[in-house]
Amino acid sequence: MEQDASRKNAIIIGAGPAGLTAAYELVTRTDVQPIVLERGGQVGGLAKTLNYKGNRIDIGGHRFFSKSDRVMQWWQKILPLQGAPARDEIMLSVAYQGSKRPVKLSPGGPDPEKSDQVMLIRSRLSRIFFRRKLFNYPLSLSWNTIKNLGVMRTFLMGCSYAKSAIAPIRQEKSLEDFFINRFGRNLYTTFFKDYTEKVWGVPCKTIRPEWGAQRIKGLSIGKALRHAVKNIFSRDSSLGQKETETSLIEKFLYPKFGPGQMWEEVTRIIVPKGCKILFHHEVLVLRTRGNRIVALEARDTATGETEIFEGDYFFSTMPVKDLISAMGPAVPAEVQKVAQGLCYRDFLTVGLLLNKLKIKNETRIKTYNDLIPDNWIYIQENYVHIGRLQIFNNWSPYMVSDPNKVWLGLEYFCDEGDEIWSKPDDALAEFAAGELASLGFIESGDVLDHVVLREIKTYPAYFGTYDQFETIRGFVDGFENLFLVGRNGMHRYNNQDHSMLTAMTAVENIINGITAKDNIWSVNIEMEYHEEKASEES
Secondary structure, eight states: OOOOTTSOEEEEEOOSHHHHHHHHHHHHHSSOEEEEEOSSSSTTGGGOEEEETTEEEESSOOOBOOSOHHHHHHHHHHSOBOSSOOHHHHHHHHHTTTOOOOOOOOTTOOOTTTOSSOEEEEEOOEEEEETTEEEEESOOOOHHHHHHHOHHHHHHHHHHHHHHHHSOOSSOOSHHHHHHHHHOHHHIIIIIHHHHHHHHSSOGGGSOTHHHHHHTTTOOHHHHHHHHHHHHHOOOOSSSOTTSOGGGOSEEEEETTOHHHHHHHHHHHHTTTTOEEESSEEEEEEEEETTEEEEEEEEETTTOOEEEEEOSEEEEOSOHHHHHHHTGGGSOHHHHHHHHTEEEEEEEEEEEEESOOSSOOOSSOOOGGGOOOOSEEEEOOTTSOOOEEEEHHHHOGGGSSSTTSEEEEEEEEEOTTSHHHHSOHHHHHHHHHHHHHHTTSOOGGGEEEEEEEEEEEEEEEEEETGGGHHHHHHHHTTSTTEEEOSHHHHTSOOOHHHHHHHHHHHHHHHHHTOOOOHHHHTTTOOHHHHHHHHHHHO
């Protein structure tokens, strides 16, 4: 494809949600021609879907849900809502003589059994596995919780929460303080501390409280209780669920073949409109002139050849640490120092195909083959390394090639090069299956096949030099045609929808001639939390 010399162009680093959203917005709303440089060989970034022998892996679990109407409508424009039952709903109806899930279908929408371009409406269930029992997540004051914990432990947790509510920690200096203020010390040490430290590999005391504001937002015991009481009398049946905390939603959207399908569809739309996507291109150097980026040098990792890409606008979703390194001598020493101190957590998924699960469905939710109904389960037990378990059958029945088999994703949080990361694939699969068997979920003999998927720099960390990040921001914001968007691009633990909104906002800035970046950084900021912080510290 030849570049049109008469058009302005944008160089976009990364073909994940933020990068491809920027490309889509550019080709549909402007005359700017995007070129996307993707280091890997597949679109989707952390939201890509791996297809292993017809069994699909979602890296990390991506619920398609947003409080932003713009994002919800954007998704549905790419993949319309289902208008007929999905495969598991049909099988469930047959197995239980007409019983089916209470999912409101879209009139005139595509039939998932006949069309692949379809967005499913799925029920949400996440639980915590602790002391070999399953607790609803987020925790609720239900009979199941009281029974599993015991009356006395539940009472003590209630007293602990009341103490935190009456006398909160005035200045939250760490994630531990954040959790204690919202859930009480007793509940924090029981259900949050071990799992969070398993995720990050460091004590909660060393993590900045902004991570809680980013991921947990306004959720607290009080809001969870109010939500439970409200549901007794009425439920929010809308897809938007505007009055519900994100962590408490009861339904979400999901592409038939996983999140990667969304970005594959976006690619099919934008390429004929003039977007060029180059795979296996690693960015080496960004060249600057004054307050602008003028070009970058990238290497084709398949051929070893390097190429210079000149551009009018540059969008970066690459890790901030790598971006600053690529800018070379143009970066002041203090900015380089902060960038080098940024930390990341890596991630791997072990996909296991099984004949069946050993753990039984003890809920009132009817499922095909009586499979437990969870989307994912948080493994709180500290004697195993596994952090979270995905049951792909429950995300979409089309994620598994044989509906009579069970397709699992065992998630491990690790650091590149550590003991878990470095295990050979077969040894790692055997290790993971052994952990799951020790928890009582499976019999090792029921494992039929496996695959391992590793991802570096999956989670930008809120420790290291993160508390000095404003030094980096002050520097990069000075380049009027450089836009940092997405999770790694902003070193911010964004969900998929917020990553998309940062890209949409950046394109709006180009359209409106805005060079300041404040509105991009404002996406997904918990204003109430930061206002409280400012009040406490003033």
